[in-house]
Amino acid sequence: MRDDRDDLVPPVEPLPDLTWARLERRLWQSLDAPPVAEVAPTTPRARWRWPVLAAGAIAAAAAAAILWPRGDASPASPPALSMPGGTASPARVTSAESPTSLAFGDADIRLGPHSALFLSGDDQRGVDLVLDHGRAHFEVAPRVGRAPFVVHVGAVRVTVIGTGFTVIRDGESAQVEVVHGIVEVVADGRRDRVAAGQVWDHGLVRDGALAGTPAAVAPQPPVAVEPPPVVAPPVVAAPPAVAIAPPVRRAPTAPRVERQPTPADEPTAAFDPKAAYAAAAALESQAPDRALAAYLALADAAPAWADAALFAAARLAFDRGDSARGKALASRYLRRFPHGRNALDARALLERLSPTTRVE
Amino acid sequence: MAAVSRTSDAEVAELCARGDRAAQRDLFLRTRNAVHHTLYRVLGSNRDIEDLLQETYLAVFRSIGNYAGRSSLLTWCCSVATHVALSHLRRKKPVPVAHLEIESDAPSTDQVVRARAALARLYHALDRIDPTQRVAFALAVIDGRSLAEVAEMTGASLSAVKTQVWRAKKAIDKRAAVDPLLRDYVTDLARDAEGVA
Secondary structure, three states, X not given: XXXXXXXXXXXXXXXXXXXXXXXXXXXXHHHHOOXXXXXXXXXOOOOOHHHHHHHHHHHHHHHHHHHOOOOOOOOOOOOOXXXXXXXXXXXXXXXXXXXXEEEEOOEEEEEOOOOEEEEEEEOOOEEEEEEEEEEEEEEEOOOOOOOOEEEEEOOEEEEEEEEEEEEEEEOOEEEEEEEEEEEEEXXXXXXXXXEOOEEEEOOEEEEOOOOOOOOOOOOOOOEEEEOXXXXXXXXXXXXXXXXXXXXXXXXXXXXXXXXXXXXXXXXXXXXXXXXXXXXXXHHOOOOHHHHHHHHHHHHHHOHHHHHHHHHHHHHHHHXXXXXXXXXXXXXXXXXHOOOOOOHHHHHHHHHHHOOOOOOO | OHHHHHOOHHHHXXXXXXXXXXXXXXXXXXXXXXXXXHHHHHHOOOOOHHHHHHHHHHHHHHHHHHOOOOOOHHHHHHHHHHHHHHHHHHHOOOOOOXXXXXXXXXOOHHHHHHHHHHHHHHHHHHOOOOHHHHHHHHHHHHOOOOHHHHHHHHXXXXXXXXXXXXXXXXHHHHHHOOOHHHHHHHHHHHOOOXXXX
């Protein structure tokens, strides 16, 4: 932690105050909750882990069943948690290391790993959800003539018109991908309609898919349900009304459309590839899509920088969890630079993405 | 925070173990930046950091009754964070990302961009080595901590830490042989770090 290393090692990126406040709130809530609701640090080989987590999930689900109104719906493919009648008071659902699914009213919700969602309302009064953090995919019946279904993501409001869509929250920013149907996104006083195959990203609507959109759901995780702070969790005596479901597999979402750099992306002034590379690198954390497009444009425009730029694009796609694009770009790199200075890394990247494939 | 500074670490630990929320909150506020720093340096980004911070503090408050006072409470909390990070690296297929902000008062954009790109490559390389070696290398070489401090944080012997750092450096040197940016960066980093000669 020496200060004189700051020139060499960029400083630790601070966490926003909001994150600290949320973390502190979650921490005290977790400490006050029954111990079974917590996920303690464990190793993957611990054999007692899943039974303990499953017991925690069942206990939490049972508590939820007592706290929440019950309905009589019985979905053909039962989710980990079912709340067909909605909820009278706000409730929070969190996922652990794997995605999980739940039914809320007539909506199917798939919560990504390490995500949290506040649920409130019902089909009669309207549904209000808040994505606290992480990622969630919603399948919602058309809302024509029905109560609204709204997802809040920080200052961004997504109103469903009848659709399947994914929302990702990263701090205070949000991304919305519409798989089918249409949603309305309101942010900063601006209203956008996002249609199937489009992505709303920081106020811009583009064609394509979000990075890392999951194609399949991993083994069903435990669902920790935290009741509102004012309601003490009751002692669970009855068997749980909610069963842990087997893994649910879903088809991939909208096909990825790789945005090609256009002439408009190219600077009109004297082109400085070094500056372009630096600018792309600087964009990575704030606007990774633009960074990726800039690397690809540079790879096409400046042969001397193509090696570095093309590999950087592949690495960035990989870093963002976009395996398909990472794989495509790493392969493209190796076709163009089979003995390039990043060839070793590109092969390692491909081997990592397809462990069974040997890359020559 | 004042209450904590007037009280010894052992007394704070005892209050926290008894569930004294004020003491727990003081300890959280007093140590959170150092704990975040430790996790960030081991992982290379703020990805998953919120969950790991929560996991760390849950472990801290649930096991603080075992605090024996052999190190400061701050070091003990960072040690818990190190173990949480190690468990995270072992149980999860890690994705190397280095999200580092460019500060307006940084030396120069070029330097920062270069350091940032090099650090991202370094974490990319670290992602492929043994998590124990990665943790030791990150704390000793990237964060510049002494080997004794790393040993205290990881619970390993001094000689074990030295070996872990050396093996990590050797593995990274292999990758750096074909990556001049990484090679220069690791050389600069290792210049004044212990255990990497």
